[in-house]
Amino acid sequence: MDVAGTSGGGNSLPSVGRDATRRRVCYFYDPTMGNFYYGNGHPMKPHRVRMTHALLETYGLLNHMRVLRPIPAHERDFCRFHADDYIAFLRAADPSVGNNPATLRRFNIDDVECPIFHDLYKYCQLYAGASLSAAKQLNFDHYDIVINWSGGLHHAKKSMASGFCYVNDAVLAILSLLETRDRVLYVDIDIHHGDGVEEAFYTTDRVMTVSFHKFGSYFPGTGHIDDIGYDRGKYYAVNVPLDDGMDDESYLYVFKPVVAKAIEVFRPKAIVLQCGADSLSGDRLGSFNLSVRGHGECVKYMRSFNVPMMLLGGGGYTLHNVARCWCYETGVALGIEVDNKIPDHQYIEYFAPFYGIHLPTTNMVNKNSRKSLDGTIAKVLANLSKLRAAPSVQFKEQSSSMELDESDDDEDDGSDYHCDEDEEDTSESDE
Numbered sequence: 001m002d003v004a005g006t007s008g009g010g011n012s013l014p015s016v017g018r019d020a021t022r023r024r025v026c027y028f029y030d031p032t033m034g035n036f037y038y039g040n041g042h043p044m045k046p047h048r049v050r051m052t053h054a055l056l057e058t059y060g061l062l063n064h065m066r067v068l069r070p071i072p073a074h075e076r077d078f079c080r081f082h083a084d085d086y087i088a089f090l091r092a093a094d095p096s097v098g099n100n101p102a103t104l105r106r107f108n109i110d111d112v113e114c115p116i117f118h119d120l121y122k123y124c125q126l127y128a129g130a131s132l133s134a135a136k137q138l139n140f141d142h143y144d145i146v147i148n149w150s151g152g153l154h155h156a157k158k159s160m161a162s163g164f165c166y167v168n169d170a171v172l173a174i175l176s177l178l179e180t181r182d183r184v185l186y187v188d189i190d191i192h193h194g195d196g197v198e199e200a201f202y203t204t205d206r207v208m209t210v211s212f213h214k215f216g217s218y219f220p221g222t223g224h225i226d227d228i229g230y231d232r233g234k235y236y237a238v239n240v241p242l243d244d245g246m247d248d249e250s251y252l253y254v255f256k257p258v259v260a261k262a263i264e265v266f267r268p269k270a271i272v273l274q275c276g277a278d279s280l281s282g283d284r285l286g287s288f289n290l291s292v293r294g295h296g297e298c299v300k301y302m303r304s305f306n307v308p309m310m311l312l313g314g315g316g317y318t319l320h321n322v323a324r325c326w327c328y329e330t331g332v333a334l335g336i337e338v339d340n341k342i343p344d345h346q347y348i349e350y351f352a353p354f355y356g357i358h359l360p361t362t363n364m365v366n367k368n369s370r371k372s373l374d375g376t377i378a379k380v381l382a383n384l385s386k387l388r389a390a391p392s393v394q395f396k397e398q399s400s401s402m403e404l405d406e407s408d409d410d411e412d413d414g415s416d417y418h419c420d421e422d423e424e425d426t427s428e429s430d431e
């Protein structure tokens, strides 16, 4: 393991500049998360979060950050975004009890994509509770980066489940961050469009959503480049549609200028980065060709702006690659380059035959020509440039364009507790 600043090796983080600064990192994990089970054959497996945690443990990364167990979200937390009747339905949902087919259709619950499974509501409480607990820690300014790999379920809608997502923890976390910050930037590198988050904030100028995704005959079907937001939110929704075979070079060629421009014109006070790992090469449902290092470079780049940041999980259906990716990216958050060789631990056999963090990508065709990417970048940057020129979107220190409930939370209410009582906060403050 190579702590940033101690090595000039080609794979290590820079030893000079903004990236060399240590960050205070807080990581949220509930040990029961890996027990939830969507059902036989379902591609979404919460076990991947437990595999990620086991990697963090075996690499010793848990010793470099605060490890907290999330407070489960309450019904009232969900209902800041979700409809009361939908949450009441989820709370009562029981796989052994039949439901009215019309109700199931209304909430988009089925046996295939969004099934009712054992302890579904508890699952929602934990993954959303972790994002809310993480937002609270950012609001307290206790940490620079907060992490919830069980979150990032970006497809859930106000009154509807979608794409393996039931409650939208990213939306709930952003609403919490808006209590203390004027502007929050949401960036989504899952292969699927971040539709639920975009829709929630489509008409506000306080949240900018930027989604990089496969577009064209692909779930959820939204995310056209011309979908740019509406009313006060015009130009605050950014969509970057991509085609099959995106490799590291192409992805970063698009990602960096778009994100840099978004940060320049929007000046976010916090960033939520959804790190869906289904954009990795070899994903069971995806069709991009990103390496762990390329995916992680997006995290590294966002981190370099030194804006308080939340890292969320998301998609990712080839389990061993998801764990590789999120372990590597936890290292990026900490400024630690993890060794490629995965140490022996309880899940080591998942990583056969290479037993490495970094897997080779494939020789699949990259359908994204440089010309098409240049066109996409030009269009997106042109839209973002309009923000600076438009007098109607001058920033105010306390915008009232989105009504927010008054929070009754305070620090005492944040009774997060240590996952491990022996765990010490060993992270260091910025230099």
Ligand SMILES: [Zn+2]
Pocket (backbone or CB within 6 Å): 190, 191, 192, 276, 278, 314, 315, 316
């Ligand atoms: Zn996805």
